[in-house]
Amino acid sequence: MKKAIWTVLAVIALAGHVLQGQNVTIQENYFNEFITFYVSSVDISTGAQDVDLFEVEVFSDQSVRVEVEFKISINSIPLDLEYEDVFLTVLTEPFDLDGRIRIRNTDLDLNTAGFTYVDGRTVPVEIASYKSIDLDEMETMQSLIMQTGRLPDGSYRFSLVVREPNYGPEFDSWGRSIISAHPVSLELISPGGPFAEIQNQTIMTTYPFFQWQSDPCLICSYRIRVARFIPDEHSSAEDAIEDQTVLPIEQALGWYPEKDMDDKFLPTTSLQYPQSGAVDLEPGNIYVWQVQKIIPTTVGDETINSVIYAFMIEEQQAGYDPIKETVRTVLGDERYEQLYGVGGELMGFIGDEESISISGNINVGGVELEAGNIDVNALLQIARLIEQGEISVVESEVQ
Numbered sequence: 001m002k003k004a005i006w007t008v009l010a011v012i013a014l015a016g017h018v019l020q021g022q023n024v025t026i027q028e029n030y031f032n033e034f035i036t037f038y039v040s041s042v043d044i045s046t047g048a049q050d051v052d053l054f055e056v057e058v059f060s061d062q063s064v065r066v067e068v069e070f071k072i073s074i075n076s077i078p079l080d081l082e083y084e085d086v087f088l089t090v091l092t093e094p095f096d097l098d099g100r101i102r103i104r105n106t107d108l109d110l111n112t113a114g115f116t117y118v119d120g121r122t123v124p125v126e127i128a129s130y131k132s133i134d135l136d137e138m139e140t141m142q143s144l145i146m147q148t149g150r151l152p153d154g155s156y157r158f159s160l161v162v163r164e165p166n167y168g169p170e171f172d173s174w175g176r177s178i179i180s181a182h183p184v185s186l187e188l189i190s191p192g193g194p195f196a197e198i199q200n201q202t203i204m205t206t207y208p209f210f211q212w213q214s215d216p217c218l219i220c221s222y223r224i225r226v227a228r229f230i231p232d233e234h235s236s237a238e239d240a241i242e243d244q245t246v247l248p249i250e251q252a253l254g255w256y257p258e259k260d261m262d263d264k265f266l267p268t269t270s271l272q273y274p275q276s277g278a279v280d281l282e283p284g285n286i287y288v289w290q291v292q293k294i295i296p297t298t299v300g301d302e303t304i305n306s307v308i309y310a311f312m313i314e315e316q317q318a319g320y321d322p323i324k325e326t327v328r329t330v331l332g333d334e335r336y337e338q339l340y341g342v343g344g345e346l347m348g349f350i351g352d353e354e355s356i357s358i359s360g361n362i363n364v365g366g367v368e369l370e371a372g373n374i375d376v377n378a379l380l381q382i383a384r385l386i387e388q389g390e391i392s393v394v395e396s397e398v399q
Helices: 135-148 195-200 237-241 322-331 333-340 376-387
Strands: 004-014 024-031 036-039 054-060 064-075 086-092 095-097 100-104 114-117 122-124 127-132 154-163 170-180 186-190 209-214 221-229 245-247 270-272 286-295 302-305 309-313 355-358 362-364 367-369 372-375
Touching (some): 024 154, 054 064, 054 095, 054 154, 054 170, 186 286, 195 309, 209 221, 237 286
Parallel strands (some): 024 170
Antiparallel strands (some): 004 170, 024 054, 054 100, 064 154, 086 127, 100 114, 114 122, 154 170, 186 209, 209 270, 221 245, 221 286, 286 302, 286 309, 355 372, 362 367
């Protein structure tokens, strides 16, 4: 079978079931979550698979005779299939289970000769029967794959059952379902817009809040790069974005941020321009930015790059303080002038550039935030939400 693409948006666990009084258990070790699932081959004649999708352990505290059945079922409107339409079924001959064995999806095909115990022993296992989707349905599937370049949308269920021989009562069962879609859209929102319209893409702040949107994807992540456009050096936005970046400041990285402790990038579709790890943006300059979407696949991460947006930071009058202007947004003009204007308590006050101390109760969207030192990035994000009308200030008090 030619290489097919299975695109995954979510992985949903199916509850296992254990018969009362029995002593055989299936335990999942892992199920690899992918957005795009490349299947280089699924041999319909043998059921052989070369993608390591899952591993479970089957164990018993005493010797018991069992059989194992593995199924792949499909529920897909484009394919006109329902879960009852089994794509693949592999059933073992009965064998004696005496300990803990590991079973991977790649172990279950007509060539299976045995399973391996955790302690290193092997148990011979023969395949009793094998069934696959009928020829007409397979031709329909292959035709759709050729048209779209991927497996059609739908839900694909992988299940494993351990039971008494000859289709006797179940000891335990396990299953996972993969919901297929195609998460490739990636659109920038703000700041700025197309480079050709740069004269209409002016912003005031030197700490812009970047936003983009993409189709839902629970395990996708994102990263960003920002660069200065220098007219004497760059002929296009593409030239600038490929040149020296202001974010990240470390040129070898290429994109911001580096992977976190969970080997992920940005899990959300927004980023406040940071105060560290980046070159300060300056009024009067033009900047370009681009986002990259990271899609986990069975052959490594795949990436999708957005278009490039550009924005210009407006020249600001002497004495302009972006932090104070952010405070003005949060407090409102009237309250700000009462505090920082002529005769105000904070007239001439110069605050800490790193953080602002806030006491009392802070409620954003019904969520109480802990008062204390709030860094400027957090304050900028609150200001942006206020500007967008997503939150509002009900009451403020400055001490």
